[in-house]
Amino acid sequence: MSDLFYRNACSSTNDEITEVLLYPRSNFVGLYTFNQIKGRGQYGNSWASVAEQNLAYTVAVKTSCILHSDFLFNYYTAIAVQNYLANLTEKIVKIKWPNDIIVKNKKVVGILIEKKKINQENYFIIGIGINILQEEFDEISNAGSLLTQTGERFNLKQFTENLHSFLIEKLTHIPGDDEILAQFNSNLFKKDEISVFELDKTRQNGIIRNADENGEIWIELEKSGLKSFYHKEIKLLY
Numbered sequence: 001m002s003d004l005f006y007r008n009a010c011s012s013t014n015d016e017i018t019e020v021l022l023y024p025r026s027n028f029v030g031l032y033t034f035n036q037i038k039g040r041g042q043y044g045n046s047w048a049s050v051a052e053q054n055l056a057y058t059v060a061v062k063t064s065c066i067l068h069s070d071f072l073f074n075y076y077t078a079i080a081v082q083n084y085l086a087n088l089t090e091k092i093v094k095i096k097w098p099n100d101i102i103v104k105n106k107k108v109v110g111i112l113i114e115k116k117k118i119n120q121e122n123y124f125i126i127g128i129g130i131n132i133l134q135e136e137f138d139e140i141s142n143a144g145s146l147l148t149q150t151g152e153r154f155n156l157k158q159f160t161e162n163l164h165s166f167l168i169e170k171l172t173h174i175p176g177d178d179e180i181l182a183q184f185n186s187n188l189f190k191k192d193e194i195s196v197f198e199l200d201k202t203r204q205n206g207i208i209r210n211a212d213e214n215g216e217i218w219i220e221l222e223k224s225g226l227k228s229f230y231h232k233e234i235k236l237l238y
């Protein structure tokens with residue numbers, strides 16, 4: 001059983017879902033809008049949305065339903081969204097570590113997972129922003145939408161309802177840690193390709209090898225060999 005709520009406008013769906021969860025609900029509660037006004041990204045960044053073009057969606061899941069470590073749960077959410085998009089398009093859909101979704105080299109999806117206690121219950125609050133119909137990304141150079149990257153115009157409401165059902169199915173059947181890691185690594189953006197990174201304010205070439213069970217990424221760097229990094233210790237430039 002699930003509930004999916006719609007609002008004409010929201011500040012942030014990750015914040016407003018708290019109000020929805022004050023009342024007894026099913027195990028998976030979704031809230032979405034096509035007009036998010038104060039979207040939040042990772043590390044306190046803001047998440048930009050153009051009204052009636054992009055989706056802001058949050059699904060809340062009781063943490064008691066989830067046995068995995070936080071970052072494996074993060075990885076699994078990214079896999080689920082990647083799978084959903086890959087089923088909709090022939091274009092290449094990848095996961096940029098740790099959890100951005102890239103379609104044909106542009107960031108189309110951002111995911112922000114937070115933990116909150118509401119009414120004595122602990123939740124994973126999974127916020128997913130998807131650029132769907134937006135055509136111009138003047139200030140965000142690496143961003144794109146499903147329209148710019150696939151040429152397809154998806155119906156916003158249908159897209160959201162199908163996404164919600166798909167995610168619930170995925171979150172109801174979470175595989176083991178090894179399987180999550182294997183699926184994550186097989187969809188990793190730039191895996192085994194020469195890339196340019198920024199590390200300690202300098203640039204160097206390297207090759208992404210794999211994400212591991214500790215939440216680190218292993219990169220073979222031209223100058224210092226194979227090393228592992230946590231998020232924000234190294235930046236993939238291109």
Ligand SMILES: Nc1ncnc2c1ncn2[C@@H]1O[C@H](COP(=O)(O)OP(=O)(O)OP(=O)(O)O)[C@@H](O)[C@H]1O
Pocket residue numbers: 041042045046047048049097098100107108110129131140142143144232235236
């Ligand atoms: N609608 C949007 N689509 C794509 N990116 C957006 C959007 N709105 C805001 N952004 C922000 O643009 C920035 C660029 O994304 P990018 O993936 O380069 O940053 P990042 O996630 O901080 O990078 P990294 O994980 O490599 O350190 C991010 O801060 C992202 O949150």
Ligand SMILES: O=C(O)CCCC[C@@H]1SC[C@@H]2NC(=O)N[C@@H]21
Pocket residue numbers: 011012013014015036038039040041042043045047055056057058100109110111112126127128129130
């Ligand atoms: O890449 C990122 O920085 C994460 C962006 C997450 C954006 C989504 S949109 C729905 C939910 N509500 C928010 O305020 N943020 C998330």
